Amino acid sequence: MIRLDNVTCGYGGSPVLSRVSLSVAEGETVMITGPNGVGKSSMLRVLAGSLVPSKGNVDYGWPEERDPRHLIGYLPDCTCIYRSLRVNQLERLHRESYGLPRSPLPLLEKASIPESARIGELSGGHRVLVHLSLILSTRPRLILLDEVLNTVDPYLRDLALQEIVTAMADTKPAVVMVNLVFGETAALAERVVFLDYDGIKLDEPVDQLRHNPLVQAAGIEKGIPGMLTELIHIAHGERRNPQ
Amino acid sequence: MKSSFMLNMEISDTLKQTGTVLAFLAVIPPVYLVNSMRLGGDASFAHHAFYGSLFTVAFLMMTLATSMFRRERSDDAMQYLKTLPLSPARVAARKIIPRLFASWIVAVLFAIVFFRGLLLIHRSGSVLDAVFTVNVILLAPALLMAGGFLFDVSGRKSPVLALMLALPALFVFIAAGNGWFPLLRLFLGLWRWNMTPGLFHAAAILSVALGVVLPAMLPLLVLAPVYREWNRTPERVLTRKMIRRASIPSVALLALFVLYFL
Numbered sequence: 082m083i084r085l086d087n088v089t090c091g092y093g094g095s096p097v098l099s100r101v102s103l104s105v106a107e108g109e110t111v112m113i114t115g116p117n118g119v120g121k122s123s124m125l126r127v128l129a130g131s132l133v134p135s136k137g138n139v140d141y142g143w144p145e146e147r148d149p150r151h152l153i154g155y156l157p158d159c160t161c162i163y164r165s166l167r168v169n170q171l172e173r174l175h176r177e178s179y180g181l182p183r184s185p186l187p188l189l190e191k192a193s194i195p196e197s198a199r200i201g202e203l204s205g206g207h208r209v210l211v212h213l214s215l216i217l218s219t220r221p222r223l224i225l226l227d228e229v230l231n232t233v234d235p236y237l238r239d240l241a242l243q244e245i246v247t248a249m250a251d252t253k254p255a256v257v258m259v260n261l262v263f264g265e266t267a268a269l270a271e272r273v274v275f276l277d278y279d280g281i282k283l284d285e286p287v288d289q290l291r292h293n294p295l296v297q298a299a300g301i302e303k304g305i306p307g308m309l310t311e312l313i314h315i316a317h318g319e320r321r322n323p324q
Numbered sequence: 325m326k327s328s329f330m331l332n333m334e335i336s337d338t339l340k341q342t343g344t345v346l347a348f349l350a351v352i353p354p355v356y357l358v359n360s361m362r363l364g365g366d367a368s369f370a371h372h373a374f375y376g377s378l379f380t381v382a383f384l385m386m387t388l389a390t391s392m393f394r395r396e397r398s399d400d401a402m403q404y405l406k407t408l409p410l411s412p413a414r415v416a417a418r419k420i421i422p423r424l425f426a427s428w429i430v431a432v433l434f435a436i437v438f439f440r441g442l443l444l445i446h447r448s449g450s451v452l453d454a455v456f457t458v459n460v461i462l463l464a465p466a467l468l469m470a471g472g473f474l475f476d477v478s479g480r481k482s483p484v485l486a487l488m489l490a491l492p493a494l495f496v497f498i499a500a501g502n503g504w505f506p507l508l509r510l511f512l513g514l515w516r517w518n519m520t521p522g523l524f525h526a527a528a529i530l531s532v533a534l535g536v537v538l539p540a541m542l543p544l545l546v547l548a549p550v551y552r553e554w555n556r557t558p559e560r561v562l563t564r565k566m567i568r569r570a571s572i573p574s575v576a577l578l579a580l581f582v583l584y585f586l
Contacts, residue, residue: 093560131406133556150409157403164399166333173329178408201399212404 082106083128083223083255088137090120090127096135097123101280107222108253112260112270114309116316119276121259122158125225128257129155143222151179154216158227158259160208164201168211171200175215186214188244192237206233213241217248224248226258245269261313263306273309277316330410330418337395338388338422342430345384352376374438381434385465388423389472390480406555416551420469427465435461459500463537468493470544474551478566479559485567488574492540495577498585499536539580542573 085103089096098120105111113121126132127139130150141149163171168189176183189196192210200208209229216224224245230238246269249256258270273290275283285293290305299311356372396402405415471489478485550557550565557565 092558093564129407131403131556132558133553148409148411150407153407155407157407159400159403161400161403163395163401163404165395166399170329170333174333175408177329178410 082142084138084140084142085124085127085134086138086140088124088127088134088139090123090132090134090137098127098134099280100137101276102137103274103281103284105223105255105257107255108249109271110249110256110258110269111272111274112258113274113276114260114263114313115276115282116278116313116320117261119278119316121276122227124276125155125157125227125257125259128223129153129157129225131155141223151219152222153225154219154221154223154254155225156209156213156216156227156229158229160205160212160229162200162208162212162215165199167197167199168194168203169196171211172196172215172218176218179219181219184218186218188214188217188240191240206237209233210237210241213244217244220248220252222252222254224254224256226256228259228261231260231262242269263309273305275309275312278320282316283312331422333395334418335422337391338426341387341391341394341423342384342426345380345387346430348380348383349377377434377438381430384430385427385468386472388427389468390476392419392423392473392476412552412554415555416473420473424466424469427469428462431461431465459496459532459536463540464493464496464500467496467540467544474544474547474566477551477554478563481559482563482567485563485570488543488567488570491574491577491581492543495540495581496536498581499532499540535580535584539573539577543570543577546570546573 083105085101087100087102089099089101091097101120101124103111103124113124115121123132127134130139130148130153141152143149143152163174166174172183172186188210192207194203194207194211200211203211209232213230226245230241233241245256248254249269256269260270270287272286273283274281275295283293283295285296287305290296290308295312296308299308299315303311352372353369355376356369359367359372393402393405396405410418468490471492475486475489480486546569547566550562550569554562
């Protein structure tokens with residue numbers, strides 16, 4: 082079980098997340114959604130070990146003698162990999178950093194991305210696939226996906242999703258993803274967490290989501306994607322017109 | 325070996341940066357020719373070569389020290405690097421060691437050519453010269469590289485932090501450049517002692533260690549605990565923590581600076 086316990090964090094100004102708690106079981110797939118600026122990406126960064134909480138704890142429940150980043154695969158909301166390197170050079174850097182032997186990257190082959198291509202010359206979608214291939218190649222126990230797959234075209238997105246589903250079936254990692262567009266990636270989620278400006282407002286398994294009073298108020302007839310979109314509208318409305 | 329590709333990448337970047345800066349040396353002969361033939365200057369070629377090389381070596385060290393994460397910043401790959409399971413010590417070593425070796429090699433070559441070697445335009449050797457050489461050639465670049473690395477890690481946004489991190493190398497450089505006798509007198513009261521040469525040399529080395537090396541290293545040493553969290557701390561917070569932590573040792577170093585050399 083991976084736990085965020087009363088986590089507060091920020092970037093030097095006022096906190097972005099304040100006393101937020103979340104737990105994710107191994108093998109569980111959680112979708113985090115909510116309006117812009119509530120700290121969804123920051124929550125992923127905290128889970129990824131890229132942002133230290135100013136208060137609260139992160140407990141991965143793994144042996145502590147090893148850097149937890151060995152077991153985390155984090156695909157951030159930008160394609161921030163070395164653009165000056167070639168795919169095979171980046172693969173080597175990544176593999177050596179994790180202390181892993183060379184293994185094939187089937188996703189790159191399926192997407193016809195040559196190993197000798199320079200990252201900076203690839204399209205944005207291809208860069209995302211390269212990064213995703215790298216993080217899946219380490220067989221992480223926690224996969225963190227920050228929205229970025231929505232920038233990939235439907236064909237490549239299908240390839241990426243197949244790869245994620247294969248990894249999920251293979252190693253049973255916990256998956257936490259941030260989604261604002263409730264498309265194919267959101268369909269993988271077993272649980273939805275709605276993060277609002279004042280913390281987590283909703284945390285329900287997908288099959289019980291319709292019974293949540295907040296969701297019912299947002300309009301059951303809209304379906305889950307419509308309800309979540311409506312919740313984001315409501316959150317913005319509440320922010321503009323605080324009671 | 326873990327992350328050998330990263331080390332290769334850093335060595336390659338260091339060689340490129342070093343080669344680019346050293347290319348400036350090619351400007352020295354034309355400048356000399358223009359000065360002597362066109363402008364009627366009477367400075368020798370050795371004079372031109374010394375100051376041109378001195379400027380180039382200093383510029384090289386500054387360039388190497390301030391470009392530790394140039395590739396990451398131009399590739400927008402800082403966040404990716406921070407997610408890799410590399411220990412802070414490993415990242416620092418991969419970044420600093422190639423650049424420090426390049427600095428040392430160039431500085432030693434400079435010293436061989438201009439201080440003891442071919443052109444012989446500087447004084448001959450003594451133990452104080454040896455201390456000077458060690459400090460200027462080995463210690464000052466090490467402090468400069470460590471300071472540059474920490475400044476780059478901080479996001480390079482605070483001029484105050486830049487001054488704090490440059491101060492140690494500057495202190496060592498000026499301490500050596502001013503000669504050691506005032507420092508020795510001040511630090512150990514040597515003018516009262518009637519010392520044998522051996523004891524004098526030992527005292528000189530000890531006073532340099534305690535009066536220069538240790539104080540110069542302090543502002544950087546106190547930042548080690550802050551750096552340990554570099555990949556998890558936002559740059560703004562990191563900069564603030566660094567300034568707060570290094571402020572007292574930096575002020576102390578500045579006070580010593582005034583006491584010794586002004």
